[in-house]
Amino acid sequence: MAKIVLLENIHPSAREVFTAAGFTDIVTYNSALPPDALQEAIRDADVVGIRSRTQMDKAAFEAARKVRVVGCFCIGTNQVDLTTAMESGIPVFNAPFSNTRSVAELVLAEAILLLRRIPEKNLRVHQGHWDKTANGSFEARGKTLGIIGYGNIGSQIGTLGEQLGMRVIFHDVEAKLPLGNARAYDLPTLLAESDVVTLHVPGGRSTENIMDEGTLSMMKRGAILINASRGTVVDIDALRAALDTGHISGAALDVFPVEPKGVDEPLVSPLIGLPNVILTPHIGGSTMESQENIGREVAEKLVRFVLSGTTKGAVNFPELPYQEPAGTARILHVHRNVPGALAQLNSLFADAKLNIVSQQLQTKGPVGFVLTDIGDAPSPDMIEKLKSHPITVRCDVL
Structure with missing residues (x-):
C-alpha cells in the first residue's frame, strides 16, 4: 500500500479520506521543512501533500524517486516545479x-469596512476618541464594484456583491459569461467607474504590477483597492503614494510581494501603520470550512489517481477521467510524446500475448499518458520491458 506524507498541518479531513480508502501508512508534519529535511521526509513516499510553503523543486523530486503524485492543498501551485513533475511522470493536483x-466573504467584508471607514474609527476609539461623524462613510448599496479577473472567486464576489445592492462590472483577458447583472468592461473604464476595485488574477509576468502608478491614477478619486490574489500584482510604493495623496481612500491587502516565512517574522511594507489600510496575513481562504473542504477535495483526487490512474483536474498533466477497471490489471504508462508511441506500447502487449480490454490516451506538452486495462496479469519480465523502453518516462501497475 502507498506511503503518504502530508506537510504543513493539512486538515484532518484529508486523513479521513485516505483512511476510508484503506491507506494506513500516513506520516504528517505540522510545518514546512527545509530542503534537506524535506528530501529525507519524502524519500520513500508515494504520495506527497503540501500547502503553500513547501518548495517541491527539482532537487526534491530527484531525491524522491518513488513519488507518484503530489497534492497541493491550496489553490496555488507556484511552489511546485511543474515542469520537472511532468517530465518525471508525476501529476500535480490542487x-x-x-x-x-x-x-469572497473576506473581500466583501473589507469593502464594507473601508467604505464605512471602520479601521480608522476602531483605532480612534481605542485611542480614546469618540468621533461619530459620518464624513467619508458610505453604504455599499448603489456603489460600483469593479472585479479584475472574473474566474471562480471573482464571479462569486460579483454574485454576492449584487445581493448587497452593488452594481457589478468586471474585466478579464478571456471572454467570460457574466453572472446576474454583471457586465464586462475594458480596464480603463472599469477603473474610472468603480468605487471598489478588487483583484483576482493569477501570478506571473503578465500580471506583475498591473496596478502601478499609471493604472492607480486611472481609478476614480476616493476609490478603494483590494488585493486578495497575488502579491506581485500591485506596485506597493505606487499604492502608498496614491494613499498619501488621497487619490485612493483605502486599501486592503491579503498578499504581498515578499511575505514572512514564519509566525514571528514581521511583515516589512510601506503600508504598515496606515489607518485606512487593512493588512491580513494571506488568510483569504483560511477558514475552518474551506480547509476541511480543501482537505477532502485534494485527498479524493489523490486517492482516485493511486487506485485508478484518474488524472482529471491535474494542473500539469494529461487529463484522463475515471473509468471503471475492466481487466485483471491496469497499467499506467507515461511516455515521451513522440509519433508512434502508442503503437510501440501496444506492440509490446501483443508480443506478450496480453489482450487489451480498455485503453485511454491523452497527451500534454512533452508527455503522453496511457491507461490500459489488460485481460491477464503482466509478467515481471513484461513490466521490466515496459519500464526500460526508450519512450517510457514512468510505468506503474495497479
Whole structure:
C-alpha cells in the first residue's frame, strides 16, 4: 500500500479520506521543512501533500524517486516545479474551488469596512476618541464594484456583491459569461467607474504590477483597492503614494510581494501603520470550512489517481477521467510524446500475448499518458520491458 506524507498541518479531513480508502501508512508534519529535511521526509513516499510553503523543486523530486503524485492543498501551485513533475511522470493536483466562498466573504467584508471607514474609527476609539461623524462613510448599496479577473472567486464576489445592492462590472483577458447583472468592461473604464476595485488574477509576468502608478491614477478619486490574489500584482510604493495623496481612500491587502516565512517574522511594507489600510496575513481562504473542504477535495483526487490512474483536474498533466477497471490489471504508462508511441506500447502487449480490454490516451506538452486495462496479469519480465523502453518516462501497475 502507498506511503503518504502530508506537510504543513493539512486538515484532518484529508486523513479521513485516505483512511476510508484503506491507506494506513500516513506520516504528517505540522510545518514546512527545509530542503534537506524535506528530501529525507519524502524519500520513500508515494504520495506527497503540501500547502503553500513547501518548495517541491527539482532537487526534491530527484531525491524522491518513488513519488507518484503530489497534492497541493491550496489553490496555488507556484511552489511546485511543474515542469520537472511532468517530465518525471508525476501529476500535480490542487483545490481550485474549495476556498472561493471564504475569499469572497473576506473581500466583501473589507469593502464594507473601508467604505464605512471602520479601521480608522476602531483605532480612534481605542485611542480614546469618540468621533461619530459620518464624513467619508458610505453604504455599499448603489456603489460600483469593479472585479479584475472574473474566474471562480471573482464571479462569486460579483454574485454576492449584487445581493448587497452593488452594481457589478468586471474585466478579464478571456471572454467570460457574466453572472446576474454583471457586465464586462475594458480596464480603463472599469477603473474610472468603480468605487471598489478588487483583484483576482493569477501570478506571473503578465500580471506583475498591473496596478502601478499609471493604472492607480486611472481609478476614480476616493476609490478603494483590494488585493486578495497575488502579491506581485500591485506596485506597493505606487499604492502608498496614491494613499498619501488621497487619490485612493483605502486599501486592503491579503498578499504581498515578499511575505514572512514564519509566525514571528514581521511583515516589512510601506503600508504598515496606515489607518485606512487593512493588512491580513494571506488568510483569504483560511477558514475552518474551506480547509476541511480543501482537505477532502485534494485527498479524493489523490486517492482516485493511486487506485485508478484518474488524472482529471491535474494542473500539469494529461487529463484522463475515471473509468471503471475492466481487466485483471491496469497499467499506467507515461511516455515521451513522440509519433508512434502508442503503437510501440501496444506492440509490446501483443508480443506478450496480453489482450487489451480498455485503453485511454491523452497527451500534454512533452508527455503522453496511457491507461490500459489488460485481460491477464503482466509478467515481471513484461513490466521490466515496459519500464526500460526508450519512450517510457514512468510505468506503474495497479
